[in-house]
Amino acid sequence: MLDEPAQPPRSERIARYILVVSVLFLIVALLGSFIKVSYAVESPGPVTDTLGELDDGTQLVRVDGAKTYPTEGELYFTTVRILGGPERHISVWEWVQGHLDPDSRVVPEDKVFGEDRSAEEVEELNAALMEGSQHTSIAVALRSLGEEVGQENVVARIAKKMPAAGALRLEDVIVSVDGERPGSLEELVNAIADREVGEEVTLEVRRDGRTRTVTLETADIGNDRAGVGVVLEPKYDYPYEVRIDAGHVGGPSAGMMFALAVRDRLTPGAMTGGKSVAGTGTIADSGQIGPIGGIRQKMVGARQADARWFLAPEDNCSAVVGNVPDGLGVVAVDTYDDAVTAVEGIAKGETADLPTCEDAA
Structure with a gap:
């Protein structure tokens, strides 16, 4: 009868097992880092106070040729941080991390950047949309104050x-x-x-x-x-000069908040009553507020900045319901007049009758 081969000590077998698993994990990790996918990850971006100042101390909204008034509180416009793009596809690991993060959203690249656009083309388009949004927001705000534009x-x-x-x-x-x-x-x-x-x-x-x-x-x-x-x-x-400088942020989604800031600068007293109000929405020259992308991430960004109130386009309400961060009140707005009424109501503490997205839905 032949003797059975001696088994290596248990500790040695465990060490070999750990080595094999580690090598396999390293291979998977490397593959996950090098394999790219055509998706983008949307996450909460920074917020900017439209009533605040730029790094050089000048106001974000500046008026020349008309009387302006001091104010307080915040009117934040919100942003979405985008990871990925036509010239920088995300890795498999970034795709996984995006799905695991409850505050992020993973979407196909073409849903964010469009089809067959380079990063430079996207940047140029967003800059043009931002510029157009600023011009329209100024016109809407001035007309709301009775100015001829x-x-x-x-x-x-x-x-x-x-x-x-x-x-x-x-x-x-x-x-x-x-x-x-x-x-x-x-x-x-x-x-x-x-x-x-x-x-x-x-x-x-x-x-x-x-x-x-x-x-x-x-x-x-x-x-x-x-x-x-x-x-x-x-x-x-315009009857006088109004300038808005939002830095390197692109896109049209800050239009409503710009228009509110212009109005606040040109009217006595603090429109917000010293409170922190955030929001998002495009604005048409008719005063109509339009929907935007990334509403869930923008609400999270607003709450991280300690805003207590958020103005959301009515057409985004289906994505708002059930996704509002704790401690944030959301008001549904369809027009610029709705937004003005909402901010003034928040300032006075008269918020019970302000329309919510549950009402709109």
């Missing part, structure tokens, strides 16, 4: 192979649609779209000081919506 709606971009190509030019001013003069950019766009695809639209256009009439057959610009293939933007004539 001149406005022209100009052609900013023309899509290729669309009806406007060859018929309209950049910087053309759209004066009227079918003989009617819309009061806002939103009304102008809706007036063009208010027909079946393929029907004609007549535009009165001012170019180089001369007015002409252009009749175009509309095309489908998406979702069976009629259009001519142009991007329009307003150009304003």
